[in-house]
Amino acid sequence: MEYLDLTIKEMHELLKNGEITPLTLSKAALERAYKYQSDYNSFVTILDDALNAAKDLDDNVDNPLYGIPYALKDNISTKGILTTASSNILKDYVPVFDATVVTKLKEKKAVLIGKTVLDELAMGGSGTTGHTGIVCNPWDKERMIGGSSAGSAATVALGIVPFALGSDTGDSIRKPAAYGGLVGFKPTYGRISRYGLFPFASSLDHFGCLTRWVEDAAYVIDALKGKDEKDMTSLPDDNKIYSELLDGKVKGKKLFYIKEIIDIDTKDINQEVQATLDNFNFVLEQCKELGIEVEAVSIEKKLLNALHPTYITISCAEVTSNNANLTGIIFGNRQPGDTVDEVMFNTRTDGFSELIKRRFVIGSYVLQKENQEKLFLNACRVRRIIVDKITELFKKYDGLILPATGGIAPKFDQKFDKLLDRYLLLENHLVIGNFGGFPSITIPSGVVSNMPIGVNITGPILKDSEVLNMAYALESQLGYKGIMAKGGNKNV
Numbered sequence: 001m002e003y004l005d006l007t008i009k010e011m012h013e014l015l016k017n018g019e020i021t022p023l024t025l026s027k028a029a030l031e032r033a034y035k036y037q038s039d040y041n042s043f044v045t046i047l048d049d050a051l052n053a054a055k056d057l058d059d060n061v062d063n064p065l066y067g068i069p070y071a072l073k074d075n076i077s078t079k080g081i082l083t084t085a086s087s088n089i090l091k092d093y094v095p096v097f098d099a100t101v102v103t104k105l106k107e108k109k110a111v112l113i114g115k116t117v118l119d120e121l122a123m124g125g126s127g128t129t130g131h132t133g134i135v136c137n138p139w140d141k142e143r144m145i146g147g148s149s150a151g152s153a154a155t156v157a158l159g160i161v162p163f164a165l166g167s168d169t170g171d172s173i174r175k176p177a178a179y180g181g182l183v184g185f186k187p188t189y190g191r192i193s194r195y196g197l198f199p200f201a202s203s204l205d206h207f208g209c210l211t212r213w214v215e216d217a218a219y220v221i222d223a224l225k226g227k228d229e230k231d232m233t234s235l236p237d238d239n240k241i242y243s244e245l246l247d248g249k250v251k252g253k254k255l256f257y258i259k260e261i262i263d264i265d266t267k268d269i270n271q272e273v274q275a276t277l278d279n280f281n282f283v284l285e286q287c288k289e290l291g292i293e294v295e296a297v298s299i300e301k302k303l304l305n306a307l308h309p310t311y312i313t314i315s316c317a318e319v320t321s322n323n324a325n326l327t328g329i330i331f332g333n334r335q336p337g338d339t340v341d342e343v344m345f346n347t348r349t350d351g352f353s354e355l356i357k358r359r360f361v362i363g364s365y366v367l368q369k370e371n372q373e374k375l376f377l378n379a380c381r382v383r384r385i386i387v388d389k390i391t392e393l394f395k396k397y398d399g400l401i402l403p404a405t406g407g408i409a410p411k412f413d414q415k416f417d418k419l420l421d422r423y424l425l426l427e428n429h430l431v432i433g434n435f436g437g438f439p440s441i442t443i444p445s446g447v448v449s450n451m452p453i454g455v456n457i458t459g460p461i462l463k464d465s466e467v468l469n470m471a472y473a474l475e476s477q478l479g480y481k482g483i484m485a486k487g488g489n490k491n492v
């Protein structure tokens, strides 16, 4: 039996019965990690020490994550373990403390087997900009897995670990989940402490996980949630055990989708987009089968077209400020210079790629005193209008349902026309979840041209358990539960 192909609950049962040990699982995980690394490049660091950690665990199988191997995006601080954020500027950085999520997973006796590649500093959505090279999609090596939690997604899609943590500022967990045939969940803003996560845009950053089953996501979030004194934005625990609340009873729930995002201009529709839209219709039918009512709601196109520019304005402003400490003085791979200014200039010139510099230029521009009112603060106002609109709709509906992406994972050389509706709307609506801090989940909904696609459900804040339960019911109904790509072997 391939233990790593099982669910967390199944592994847990075997551990409890003494049929396997944590070492069995960690060994298998490391074997797969090494086997796939040269082809898919999902890790910055593979931790051989995992075997010792697994060996040293006590025998008390006291929680579902005991002995379960996992991976972490490399923008999550791990004491004594290289943490690079996939950027040259941090290529030698070794944190002196653990992120709270890491402490919690240690307490649960889960076993960390590696740190995964991201788009540099979590900016980007392709998995192609990390300093250790591109990450390939386990379903097709010619395609990207998406990002920025690229390595975490590829690692789970390859069946190396049953779960990996990622961060999500615009869509960075939920988009690679769709491209990798995975479940990607980010709970309500503040549900999980961000202490030790390298900040990108603090008002939008969320922790979350990539798994192959909704139930596994519930186990992971159960282990991570709760108030943390070290993160003042963290929420008090809701004292629910999400995994125990998954009953699939969703009859009578009401969802809406945004008409303007689905009825996109026909000039944007190629075969692949059409297949994605057809799949969405299939999802809607399955919702009906489950007794979930879905209605189309109209939202002013002008507002929807503002989603992406608003995201770019706010996130670039925040990331420019948050990364101002990467100067080579306290943090960052210091480059020589005769003056402090020269050291900072040389360090930043050498340390960041062009894409990052471009975002810092945008961020500095919108934060300039004379531009703040017109650009940054107006973007914040637009964000508020969008969040108010969605929150108002959540009074009537239990959630928003939409295709997670506008198609299958793109090929590495594929270009998007960024002014088309397909891009501005279908590829970018997931930021709604970050604007409002709403819990949001992507699950696999179908296969198009041998590649997976996903559907997304976003719910009202604090309704994490309800969102998980709707996804849980739909996951069974759709029939793509636990699909897996193993080194290109489609296992649907």
Ligand code: GLN
Pocket: 122, 123, 124, 125, 147, 148, 167, 168, 169, 170, 171, 172, 173, 200, 315
């Ligand atoms: N792709 C988006 C960006 O580049 C989102 C990134 C993220 O969520 N970390 O900003």
